Amino acid sequence: MNFYITYILISVLLFSFAAIFALFSVYAERKVAGFIQDRLGPMENGKWGTMQTLADALKLLQKEQITPTAADKILFALAPIIIFISVYMGFAALPWAPGVIPAALNIGVVYIFAIISIEAIGILMAGWGSNNKYSLLGALRSVAQVISYEIPAGIAIISAVMIAQSLDMHAIASRQGVGTPETIWFMGFWDVTNIGGIFSWHIFQAPHLIVAYVIYFIASLAECNRAPFDIPEAESELVAGFHTEYTGMRFGFIFLGEYAMMFLVGMVGVVLFLGGWNTPLPNIGSLRLADWTTGMGWGIFWTFSKVLLVVLVQMWIRWTLPRVRVDHLMSFCWKILTPLAFLCMAISGVWRLLVM
Amino acid sequence: MNIEQVVFYILAATVLSSAFMVVFNRNMVRSIFLFFVTLFAMSGLFIYALADFVAVTQLIVYVGGMLVLMIFAFLLSSKTILNTSATHKTSLIGLHHLPGMLISLLFFLILFVTIHQANPEEIGWVRNAGNNTLVASDNTIHAIGINLMTRYLIPFEIISVLLMMALIGAAHLARRTKKQ
Numbered sequence: 001m002n003f004y005i006t007y008i009l010i011s012v013l014l015f016s017f018a019a020i021f022a023l024f025s026v027y028a029e030r031k032v033a034g035f036i037q038d039r040l041g042p043m044e045n046g047k048w049g050t051m052q053t054l055a056d057a058l059k060l061l062q063k064e065q066i067t068p069t070a071a072d073k074i075l076f077a078l079a080p081i082i083i084f085i086s087v088y089m090g091f092a093a094l095p096w097a098p099g100v101i102p103a104a105l106n107i108g109v110v111y112i113f114a115i116i117s118i119e120a121i122g123i124l125m126a127g128w129g130s131n132n133k134y135s136l137l138g139a140l141r142s143v144a145q146v147i148s149y150e151i152p153a154g155i156a157i158i159s160a161v162m163i164a165q166s167l168d169m170h171a172i173a174s175r176q177g178v179g180t181p182e183t184i185w186f187m188g189f190w191d192v193t194n195i196g197g198i199f200s201w202h203i204f205q206a207p208h209l210i211v212a213y214v215i216y217f218i219a220s221l222a223e224c225n226r227a228p229f230d231i232p233e234a235e236s237e238l239v240a241g242f243h244t245e246y247t248g249m250r251f252g253f254i255f256l257g258e259y260a261m262m263f264l265v266g267m268v269g270v271v272l273f274l275g276g277w278n279t280p281l282p283n284i285g286s287l288r289l290a291d292w293t294t295g296m297g298w299g300i301f302w303t304f305s306k307v308l309l310v311v312l313v314q315m316w317i318r319w320t321l322p323r324v325r326v327d328h329l330m331s332f333c334w335k336i337l338t339p340l341a342f343l344c345m346a347i348s349g350v351w352r353l354l355v356m
Numbered sequence: 357m358n359i360e361q362v363v364f365y366i367l368a369a370t371v372l373s374s375a376f377m378v379v380f381n382r383n384m385v386r387s388i389f390l391f392f393v394t395l396f397a398m399s400g401l402f403i404y405a406l407a408d409f410v411a412v413t414q415l416i417v418y419v420g421g422m423l424v425l426m427i428f429a430f431l432l433s434s435k436t437i438l439n440t441s442a443t444h445k446t447s448l449i450g451l452h453h454l455p456g457m458l459i460s461l462l463f464f465l466i467l468f469v470t471i472h473q474a475n476p477e478e479i480g481w482v483r484n485a486g487n488n489t490l491v492a493s494d495n496t497i498h499a500i501g502i503n504l505m506t507r508y509l510i511p512f513e514i515i516s517v518l519l520m521m522a523l524i525g526a527a528h529l530a531r532r533t534k535k536q
Contacts (some may be wrong), residue, residue, distance in 0.1 A: 009428075072385070105408070106495045107412055110412045111412050114416045114420065115415070117420030118396075118419055120420065124424065124431075125389060128427075136431065140428070167497060317473060
């Protein structure tokens with residue numbers, strides 16, 4: 001019976017993590033937006049406005065849940081839950097530190113990729129259920145974009161998986177630092193098996209993976225529906241896209257899903273390309289920096305700080321770049337990202353066979 | 357009954373009941389979304405058969421691809437056409453049901469005869485199946501990869517050629533026609 005309690009505890013832990021992360025990242029997003037636009041951001045609630053998102057959450061909890069008269073009641077009510085749960089289930093297969101992974105699946109990468117694709121169903125449900133032109137258009141745009149960008153993202157992921165020779169997230173992470181089960185080479189010529197650090201990350205094991213990571217990062221922005229790919233919720237055209245009609249905690253769940261998704265895609269990128277829980281500090285002679293900074297606590301620390309850095313870049317891009325037009329978005333995906341991703345995959349195969 | 361069996365029966369009941377509701381639901385959008393429930397529960401049943409890769413592929417291909425395509429086709433088609441099909445009156449027995457009934461009866465007959473004639477104890481791979489079992493922690497993708505590249509290479513290649521043809525055809529159809 002004991003391990004059932006552990007299962008429930010871990011899932012509650014992951015849920016509360018997603019909620020708390022959303023709370024903090026909304027605050028961070030506002031502050032980043034403020035600083036980028038040369039203003040202060042929220043300042044009224046608490047010191048430097050730190051209580052602002054807590055007040056917002058309280059407001060959302062108290063709000064009335066309005067359902068439009070003409071809406072499809074069941075679909076309308078279920079959509080936010082499906083959107084959030086699809087993202088939340090993805091957290092199950094993410095490795096945090098050596099040996100710390102909620103579900104060590106043999107096919108973790110494919111699992112996360114599959115679970116994320118369920119979000120599209122939730123978005124379509126929300127768009128159709130609201131019975132509103134703006135919502136429907138927003139949902140159609142969103143899903144068209146998510147499905148198109150899944151292809152370059154998937155192929156970029158495959159090119160990293162081909163280098164790692166595993167679909168297990170934990171095994172992939174452990175092959176990018178000290179304590180790797182096989183010899184690893186920096187750029188294919190320098191044996192860094194015992195040196196570790198930043199040199200043994202995937203993007204430095206095989207340099208074309210830097211391109212693959214950039215492709216993955218751009219595609220993941222589109223999958224999160226974040227600027228510059230936020231045409232599904234373009235305020236100037238579609239009010240708020242697929243979540244126009246949502247109020248109260250239902251809107252809260254969509255929002256929670258969006259921020260949890262940012263963390264999820266960031267973490268998948270970190271595990272596949274940026275070394276996962278491995279330290280950036282290498283061993284230098286008798287200065288065993290990599291050995292000293294590897295372990296459970298350190299692993300969680302490195303994962304967390306890397307992912308937060310990626311999320312910060314996502315926010316930075318959101319407040320820097322203007323929104324991309326629909327046709328530009330599609331031609332960018334199909335004519336530039338997809339061929340480049342295919343090229344990366346081909347190079348990965350050659351690299352694995354000839355260099356590693 | 358242990359908890360695995362309970363979950364299995366819940367999944368099986370979900371598959372069957374949602375599949376029935378897909379067929380009998382008058383509201384077409386809801387039946388498409390119910391089909392999602394069917395497929396999702398089906399992938400759970402695949403996990404019980406220790407086919408985790410098939411379960412995940414089911415999610416990617418059917419939920420992420422097919423179902424979204426079906427919903428797209430639905431959302432982009434005219435509402436009036438859908439309404440006429442929804443109000444179309446049907447009785448259980450009628451002349452327009454004859455072909456459907458004939459096909460289902462014949463199919464049932466074929467299944468019945470095949471199952472009746474098959475002798476499962478005599479088939480080789482069924483007899484050897486006892487020595488050829490999987491454990492839940494086994495890594496099935498290695499076996500899948502090796503089999504795809506050795507034993508099932510020709511079917512694999514034929515399918516890839518077929519998919520390539522579909523891709524080229526789709527690209528050709530989506531092409532902008534040249535102005536005369």
